[in-house]
Every structure is written in C-alpha cells, then in structure tokens.
Amino acid sequence: MNDEFTGPAIEWARLWPLFAVFGTALVGVAVEAFAPRSARCLIQSSVAGVGLAVALVGTVLVALELPERAGGAARGDVTAGGAVVVDGPTVFLWGLLVVVTVGGLLLFAERRVDAGLPVFAGQASLPPGSTAGPGGPGEPSYEDWEHTEVYPLLVFALGGMMLFCASGDLLTMFVALEILSLPLYLLCGLARRRRLLSQEAAMKYFLLGAFSSGFFVYGMALVYGYAGTLNLAGVAVAVRAGGGQEVLLLVGAAMVMVALLFKVGAVPFHSWTPDVYQGAPTAVTAYMAAATKIAAFGAILRFLYVGLGDARWDWAPLLWVVAILTMLGGVVLAVGQTEIKRLLAYSSIAHTGFLLTGVLGLQASGDLAEGQISSLQAVLFYLATYGVATVGIFAVTTLVRDPGGEAGSVARWTGLGRTSPLVAGAFAVFLLSLAGIPLTAGFVGKWSVFASAAGAGAWPVVAVAITSSIIAVYFYVRHIVTMFFADPPEDAPVVVVPSPLTSVTIAVALIVTVALGVVPGPLLDLAGHAGQFVR
Amino acid sequence: MELYTPVLALLALAAGFAIFSVAVSTLTGPKRYNRARLDSYECGIEPTPQPFGGGRIPVKYYTVAMTFIIFDVEIMFLVPWAVYFDQLSWFGLIAVVLFLFNITLAYAYEWRRGGLDWD
Numbered sequence: 001m002n003d004e005f006t007g008p009a010i011e012w013a014r015l016w017p018l019f020a021v022f023g024t025a026l027v028g029v030a031v032e033a034f035a036p037r038s039a040r041c042l043i044q045s046s047v048a049g050v051g052l053a054v055a056l057v058g059t060v061l062v063a064l065e066l067p068e069r070a071g072g073a074a075r076g077d078v079t080a081g082g083a084v085v086v087d088g089p090t091v092f093l094w095g096l097l098v099v100v101t102v103g104g105l106l107l108f109a110e111r112r113v114d115a116g117l118p119v120f121a122g123q124a125s126l127p128p129g130s131t132a133g134p135g136g137p138g139e140p141s142y143e144d145w146e147h148t149e150v151y152p153l154l155v156f157a158l159g160g161m162m163l164f165c166a167s168g169d170l171l172t173m174f175v176a177l178e179i180l181s182l183p184l185y186l187l188c189g190l191a192r193r194r195r196l197l198s199q200e201a202a203m204k205y206f207l208l209g210a211f212s213s214g215f216f217v218y219g220m221a222l223v224y225g226y227a228g229t230l231n232l233a234g235v236a237v238a239v240r241a242g243g244g245q246e247v248l249l250l251v252g253a254a255m256v257m258v259a260l261l262f263k264v265g266a267v268p269f270h271s272w273t274p275d276v277y278q279g280a281p282t283a284v285t286a287y288m289a290a291a292t293k294i295a296a297f298g299a300i301l302r303f304l305y306v307g308l309g310d311a312r313w314d315w316a317p318l319l320w321v322v323a324i325l326t327m328l329g330g331v332v333l334a335v336g337q338t339e340i341k342r343l344l345a346y347s348s349i350a351h352t353g354f355l356l357t358g359v360l361g362l363q364a365s366g367d368l369a370e371g372q373i374s375s376l377q378a379v380l381f382y383l384a385t386y387g388v389a390t391v392g393i394f395a396v397t398t399l400v401r402d403p404g405g406e407a408g409s410v411a412r413w414t415g416l417g418r419t420s421p422l423v424a425g426a427f428a429v430f431l432l433s434l435a436g437i438p439l440t441a442g443f444v445g446k447w448s449v450f451a452s453a454a455g456a457g458a459w460p461v462v463a464v465a466i467t468s469s470i471i472a473v474y475f476y477v478r479h480i481v482t483m484f485f486a487d488p489p490e491d492a493p494v495v496v497v498p499s500p501l502t503s504v505t506i507a508v509a510l511i512v513t514v515a516l517g518v519v520p521g522p523l524l525d526l527a528g529h530a531g532q533f534v535r
Numbered sequence: 536m537e538l539y540t541p542v543l544a545l546l547a548l549a550a551g552f553a554i555f556s557v558a559v560s561t562l563t564g565p566k567r568y569n570r571a572r573l574d575s576y577e578c579g580i581e582p583t584p585q586p587f588g589g590g591r592i593p594v595k596y597y598t599v600a601m602t603f604i605i606f607d608v609e610i611m612f613l614v615p616w617a618v619y620f621d622q623l624s625w626f627g628l629i630a631v632v633l634f635l636f637n638i639t640l641a642y643a644y645e646w647r648r649g650g651l652d653w654d
Contacts, residue, residue: 005619007626029640033647 008081013065015079015086017058017094018166021159024051028152041118044151045109051155052105056098063091069534076534078168082231085168085302088530092380093165093298096387097291101158103391103505104287108150112499113398114405119281120147120190124202147190153183154287161291165298170220170230170256173299177216177259180295181209184288188280193405201279208272212262219255222248223307232307233535239310253308253315260303263296264352265345266322267329274337277345282406285341286394289348290387297355297383301376305362306533312362319360320461327353327468335475339408340397343475344390347434350472351386357465358382358449361456372455373528378448380527385433385441385516392509393430395502399423400493407493410479415488420495424483426510433513435476436469441516448524598650605645609638 012019024047031043066075066088076087111118160179167173189202224230226249227238239249262269277285308315330350337343361375400407400416400423407413417424433440436447446469454462516523616623616631623630645651 005622005624005627007624026637026640029644033640033644 008083009079011077011079011086014062014077015084017055017062018084018159018162020051020054020058021155021162024048024054025152025155025159027051028149028155032149032152040148041109044148045105048105048151048155049102052098052102052158055158056095056102059091059094059098062086063088063095066091074532074534075530078233078534082168082233083172084163084166085534086166087532087534089298089301089376089380089533090166092527092530093294093383094162096294096380096384097158097161097165100290100294100387100391101154101287103395103509104154104283104291105151106501106505107283107286107391107395107398108154110283110398110499110501113401113496113502114192117192118147119192119283119398120150121192121195121198122147124186124189124199150187150190153187157183157187157287158291161295164295165302167299167302168232169234170223170232170303173303174213174216174220177213177263177299180292181213181263184284184292185209187284187288188276190284191279191281194279197279198281199279201276204272205276208262212259212269215255215262216259219252219257219259222252223256224252226252232302235307236309236535239308249311250314253303253311254318256303257300257315260296260300261322264293264300264355265349266352266356267325267349270326270329270349270352273349274342274345277348278339278341278408282341282394282398286391289344289394290390293348293352293355293390294383294387297359297379300359301379302533304359305376306535309362316360316362316458319356320458323353323356323360323461324464325353326350326356327465329353331468331471331475335471337475338410340406340410340413341394341408343410343479344393344397347472347476348390350468351434353468354446354449354465355379355382355386357453357458357461360458360461361449361452361454363456373448373452373524374532375449375452375456376532377524377527377530378445378452380530381520381524382445382449384523384527385445385513388509388512388516389430389433389442392506392513393427393434395506395509396423396427396430398502399496399498401496402493410482412489412493413479414482414486415492416495417484419488419492423495426506428480428483429510429513431476431480433517435473437473439514439517441513441520443517444520444524595653598645601645601650602642605638605642609635 027047028044031040031047035043066086067077068075069087074087076085076090078085108119113119157180160176160181160183163176164173164180167176185202185206188205189199191198220230223235226244226246227235229235229238238244258269262272265273277289280288304312304315304319327350330346330348330353334343334346334350337346358375358379361378363375397406400413402412413424417428429440433442436442436445446465450462450465453465612634613631616627620627620631
C-alpha cells in the first residue's frame with residue numbers, strides 16, 4: 001500500500017434505482033424486526049409497493065438522461081469502478097424486472113383465492129404432516145398465519161436481478177447471482193398447501209443452484225487465468241489481443257455459461273425446472289419464471305456479447321447445440337405432461353431455446369442490413385412478451401381450485417370454457433401468445449428472434465425452432481380445445497373470484513399481450529433505442 | 536520438478552504414517568466391541584435422537600450458526616479496514632458505517648424474532 005488510495009467514482013445519479021430497491025428490502029427487514037405482528041402484512045406490502053414505484057420512476061428518469069456513447073450506437077455509463085454498467089439494455093431490463101415484480105407483489109398479497117388464507121406457509125420449516133390430515137395432501141397448514149418475510153425476500157431478489165443484468169465484471173455478477181438466488185430458494189419452499197412438494201422443490205432448487213454457482217466461480221477463476229481481469233471489457237480486450245492459454249478461456253467461459261444456462265433452464269441443465277415450478281407457490285412460480293429468465297438472459301447477453309463478442313466463432317457452435325436441444329427437449333417433453341404447472345414449465349424450457357436462438361443472432365453492427373433488427377433488440381423484446389404472458393398465465397392458474405388447492409391436473413380443466421368463459425378465455429389468450437399465434441405478443445417476439453438468427457446465418461437452428469413451434473402449437477391448442485369443446489365433469493373445480501390484486505395483474509397482462517401483438521412498434525423501437533452494450 | 540520433490544516426499548511420508556498407524560493398531564490393539572464403541576461419537580454425550588421412524592431433529596443450532604455468520608462476516612471486513620483506515624479516508628469510513636448498519640439490522644432482526652432465546 002504505497003500509493004494514495006482513491007475511492008472508485010460512484011455515479012449516484014445512475015445507480016439510485018438499485019439503491020432504492022435494496023433500501024426498500026432493508027426497511028422491510030427492519031419492519032419485520034420491530035413492527036407488531038398484526039400490522040406487518042399491511043406495512044410490508046405497502047413498503048414494497050412504494051419501493052417498487054420509486055424504482056420504476058427512477059428507472060425511467062435514469063433512462064431519459066443516459067449520455068450517448070459511440071456516436072449514438074449506445075448510451076450509458078460504466079460506474080463503480082467498472083463493476084456496474086448502466087446502459088440502454090440495462091435500464092430496459094430494469095424496467096421490465098420492476099414491472100414483473102409489481103405483478104409478483106400483487107399475487108403475493110392475494111388472499112381471497114384461498115378463503116382468506118395467504119398463499120404462504122407460516123414457516124419454511126413447517127412439517128408436511130398434513131399428508132396424514134383429514135383433508136389429504138392439499139390440507140392447508142393453519143399454524144403461524146403470516147409469513148411476511150416474503151416481501152423483503154421478493155425485493156431482495158429483485159435487487160439481485162437488477163444488479164445481475166447490470167454487472168460489468170464477473171465478481172459482481174456472481175454476488176448478484178447469489179443475491180437473486182437465495183431468496184428464491186426460500187420462497188419456493190413456502191407453499192401453504194402441498195408442503196412436501198414445496199419443500200422438495202426448494203431443496204432441489206437449492207442443491208442444484210448451489211452446484212451451478214460452484215461452476216460459475218470455477219469458470220470465473222479460469223477466465224481470470226486467461227485474461228488477468230474479471231472485468232468483462234478487460235476480458236474482451238484480452239480476447240481480441242489473442243494468444244495466451246486459450247483453453248483456459250474456453251473452459252472457463254463454458255463453465256460460467258453452465259451456471260447461466262442453469263438459471264434459465266436450458267437443456268441439459270433443465271431438470272430442476274418442472275419440479276420447482278410445480279412445487280413452488282404459484283405466485284412465486286409466476287414471478288420466478290418471468291423475472292429469473294429476464295435477469296439471466298441479461299447476464300448471458302452481456303457475458304457473451306461484451307466479454308466474448310470476438311470469440312463468437314468459438315461459442316456459437318456450442319450454443320447452437322444447446323439451443324436446438326432446449327427447444328426440442330422442451331416441446332417434446334411438454335406433449336406428455338398432465339399437470340398444468342409442469343406443462344408450463346416445459347413450455348418455458350422451450351422458450352429458453354427460442355431466446356437462445358435470438359442470442360445466436362449476434363452480428364457486428366456494420367454487418368446488419370438496413371432496417372434489420374439487432375439480436376439484442378429481438379431478445380429484449382421477446383423477454384418482455386414472455387415475461388408478461390408468463391405472469392398472466394400463472395396468475396390464472398391460481399383461480400381454478402379443487403378442495404385441496406389448485407386444480408393442477410390438465411384433465412380437471414375440461415369444459416372450463418363453458419362454465420367460466422372469462423377465465424378460460426384469458427388462459428387461452430396467454431397460451432396463444434406463448435404458442436406465437438399472430439395478433440398476440442408472442443408472435444412478434446418469435447418472429448423477431450427468428451429473423452435476427454436467420455440474418456446471422458443460423459438457418460439450421462431457425463429451422464428447428466420453427467419445427468418446435470409447430471409441435472408446441474399442438475399441445476397449447478389441445479389444451480384450449482379441452483377447455484372449450486368438451487363438457488365439464490360432474491365435480492368440476494371451482495373458479496374463485498379473486499381480489500382486485502390478481503384481477504388487475506391478469507387484466508394488465510392480457511391487455512399488454514394483445515396490444516403488443518397488434519401494435520408492437522413502440523416497444524420494439526424502445527428496445528432498439530436501448531442500443532448496444534456500453535463497454 | 537525439483538520444487539515439488541519435498542511436497543511429494545511429505546505426501547508419501549504422511550500417507551505412510553497414516554497407513555502404518557491404522558495397520559499397526561488393527562494388528563496389535565485389543566478388540567472389544569460393545570454398544571458404546573459402535574455408536575457414533577458426539578463429544579462424549581448421548582447422541583441426539585435418531586431420525587429413524589420419522590423423528591424430527593431439533594434445528595435450534597441454526598440460530599447459533601446465523602449469529603456466527605453475522606459476526607464472522609463483520610470481522611472479515613472490519614479488520615482489513617481497521618488496518619488501513621487512515622488511508623481509506625472518508626470513502627472507507629462511510630462504506631464501513633453503511634456495512635455495519637446493514638449487518639446490525641440483520642442482527643436486530645435475529646434478536647427480535649427470538650433467535651437469542653434458547654427455549
């Protein structure tokens with residue numbers, strides 16, 4: 001320590017939405033410690049709501065005053081000593097994450113769907129003893145009525161996700177990965193009904209997630225061994241210079257990608273997805289399915305485009321294989337599913353594959369044809385359409401209930417379109433969007449990622465993607481047919497009328513899904529306006 | 536390669552010693568098997584209730600573990616700061632105060648939620 005210490009410059013003006021989110025979570029912890037038990041739920045949900053509103057406004061304000069870089073091709077700043085990059089894609093993803101989290105918060109606070117009970121168990125450690133109870137496996141546990149820590153946990157997860165897609169070096173990325181993962185592991189184990197399934201989900205997610213984090217750290221160390229820095233821009237400089245122990249770079253990058261692909265649930269790292277999506281409380285599944293994918297694709301894009309953009313001929317073939325496996329694996333396995341949440345889980349695996357197809361569309365900005373959308377723009381847009389439809393569709397699944405909880409089995413939904421056309425109609429629209437039928441947001445999303453991948457010459461992958469889409473249409477439409485063109489069974493499940501919290505979430509998701517399908521222009525422009533990553 | 540010779544020698548020595556000890560004690564030691572000897576060793580006390588047959592293990596120790604983690608992390612960052620606090624100047628001071636605030640909040644949470652009460 002011989003020379004003068006100078007602290008890193010921190011651009012508070014760009015980072016304050018991030019601090020607002022983390023601050024909200026800390027306030028939540030303080031409330032949990034000091035507020036009386038009876039008032040906690042109301043205070044916690046209000047604190048989280050205010051925090052998210054501030055974060056959303058902050059994200060917009062930050063987005064408006066991002067400085068232009070590289071002659072207008074990018075906008076943004078590298079701050080906090082290179083650890084955090086606030087650029088166009090970052091603020092786009094931030095906005096998307098906050099919006100999805102608002103949806104998650106509304107579903108978390110819902111208590112009318114389950115006869116006044118909150119969806120969360122009193123404690124994560126509550127025994128699954130209810131399997132022997134009078135009401136069978138679905139009997140809710142009434143002990144310790146409230147578990148209000150879920151709100152700070154939700155906000156902490158959001159903070160981690162916002163940092164994850166903004167991280168400029170691998171170390172920050174790893175810390176953010178842990179901040180977003182740990183609350184999610186815990187939230188998965190908190191379902192009030194079907195405790196055993198929920199705890200199993202949490203345990204599986206935790207063990208496999210910890211394992212994949214290990215891959216990340218090891219890979220990070222190997223990348224450091226090659227580049228001598230953990231900074232993504234620094235790695236890019238080292239890759240461009242070439243030479244050195246290239247095997248270190250390739251093995252290291254592959255290991256980092258293992259962890260990132262695990263988070264998005266790409267084949268062959270997908271095995272946790274159906275179990276966790278099924279076991280977690282549906283409100284958590286809705287949030288996690290949408291937000292984790294948004295954040296992790298932000299990180300994948302930044303790692304591959306900024307750090308390894310010049311080595312893309314090395315990673316692209318591998319990613320081709322992963323994308324093809326993911327799409328085919330997701331749709332083929334989804335065909336045989338009989339549980340709604342497992343079906344949606346496999347469909348989300350297929351969507352990971354479509355998103356990876358978009359990631360493969362990377363081209364140097366000079367190679368882009370006039371008017372062609374960049375792969376970054378396509379993936380950002382796809383994430384928006386997928387996130388909104390996912391929150392909406394899982395919100396709808398909370399409404400159709402048997403005495404033992406949600407009617408999970410696909411067969412139980414038979415004839416729902418006759419008894420509750422509104423709920424079944426909303427579900428059908430989300431399914432059509434996920435299938436990518438024209439006039440829904442999903443179609444524009446799919447079209448844009450396929451177009452960008454095809455433009456970059458990934459024709460075989462696009463061909464597989466189109467084939468998978470057709471297989472996917474089969475099981476989505478099959479479900480719509482059973483809902484609308486069959487008679488409901490005698491003991492049909494009850495469709496509950498939710499509080500405005502869930503209704504608003506579903507309605508907004510529905511409107512956005514249809515609106516983006518009819519007039520996708522504004523959001524596509526916004527994603528394009530985000531520009532390139534700042535290095 | 537010469538650099539590794541002592542390491543390899545030490546490795547061989549350690550492995551030899553371990554094998555030698557186990558082998559010799561097996562050959563020469565007395566063999567008296569009873570219930571206590573075959574039980575799992577736990578600080579000399581009665582082993583905790585076994586999870587066989589659906590018994591549940593008390594997990595109270597986790598609060599101790601949480602307290603340990605809180606103070607462990609705290610000291611890990613405080614010591615390097617304390618050593619160089621004059622050079623880290625105001626930036627370091629503010630960072631450490633913020634850090635202390637956050638970690639104290641975690642501690643307060645544990646205290647208020649009964650983490651310090653044993654029963």
